[in-house]
Amino acid sequence: MKSIFLILAISLSIVAQSQYTETINSNRPGLSYGAYGVGNQVIQLETGMSFGNDNHALLLSDSDIFGIDYSIRYGLNMDRLEVILDGRFLSESESILVGGVNQVYEASNFERNTIGAKYLLYDPWIKREQDGPVLTSWKANNSFQWFHLIPAVSVYAGANIAFGPESKFMPPETPNVSPRIGIITQHNYSRWVFVTNFIYDRFTTDYPLFAATFTLTHSLSSRFSVFGEFQSLIDDFYSDDLFRFGAAYLFDRNLQVDAFGLINFKDTPQRWQVGVGISYRIDQFHKEEYIFENDEQKDEFQKKEKVKEKKQERREKFEIPPQ
Secondary structure: OOOOOHHHHHHHOOOOEOOOOOOOOOOOOOOOOOOOOOOOOOEEEEEEEEEEEEEEOOOOEEEEEEEEEEEEEEEOOOOOEEEEEEEEEEEEEEEEEEOOEEEEEEEEEEEEEEEEEEEEEEOOHHHHHHHOOOOOOHHHHHOOOHHHHOOEEEEEEEEEEOOOOOOOOOOOOOOOEEEEEEEEEEEEEOOEEEEEEEEEEOOOOOOOEEEEEEEEEEEOOOOEEEEEEEEEEEOOOOOEEEEEEEEEEEEEOOEEEEEEEEEEOOOOOEEEEEEEEEEEEEOOOOOOOEOOOOHHHHHHHHHHHHHHHHHHHHHHHHOOOOO
16 A cells, blocks of 8 residues: 555665565555555565445436456566556446436446556665664654655556457547556655655547546554545546545565545545455565665675675684674
8 A cells, every 4th residue: 555564664674775675565455656666576466346336416327336456566677667557347237317217237347457667766765775874863763854855756657458349437439559657756754655646648539637646644553554545537538536545454574455445525426435455465586686876885885795795704614603
């Protein structure tokens, strides 16, 4: 859930280590992307089921909607880069009042199916982790610092892919392939994570969509967290302001479950939704990668690693216990 446990994981991570964290870094149960990837050669599966209702005051329609969200994330060898296949499949039963008689219509299709890539442009925590804690000052390490206002920044680019017959959940005459781009920011402070997404979708079609999403997550403990999310959709096909809320629970370092709800603030249509989900990480292929801001930091790090290796060799040779 937007790197729900990212801050706790950072405190345990190795200095200058890449985006891989000690606990799973899931985008669920909200709809925004976090700025950080899953890590080098890590595979992550995120899915959920939801049930909701749309009641349209002008069209006199009432729809029960069942949905399945899915996401497959893979961290490439270049640790800042992540490939994502994600989307949503919907099944709707719509009742419309026609001439005093309710007519029922069934429909099932994709609302969105997208393959894309996310690249981390800037991470303010890299230098912080490389410098290490201030050993002489507890206050300096635990109080607010100005660098906390600087977000991690990622860019996203992808392609929407339509399958089969035209979907009623997509704008009319939507092409089989359309572009999707975005900018992602993420602020981490103590047990709080604040994520923003600005997505420009289908901008080569007659129905471009702009979506702005703001997600705030708070870790109540090392296993339990809550979130709230506001999303504004601007589109000639469907515009709305949506509010999501929910919680997630970390079963172990690779498994997270979640529950969420959704409401909006208009009656064309009036919407509500509830759902549950799960995220699972496969990380046995993970390889540690270190990110450096310049060659000087890289050389310094390599020197320190060589010193550690020599000390380890000496301990093993003379059977000296580690200190």
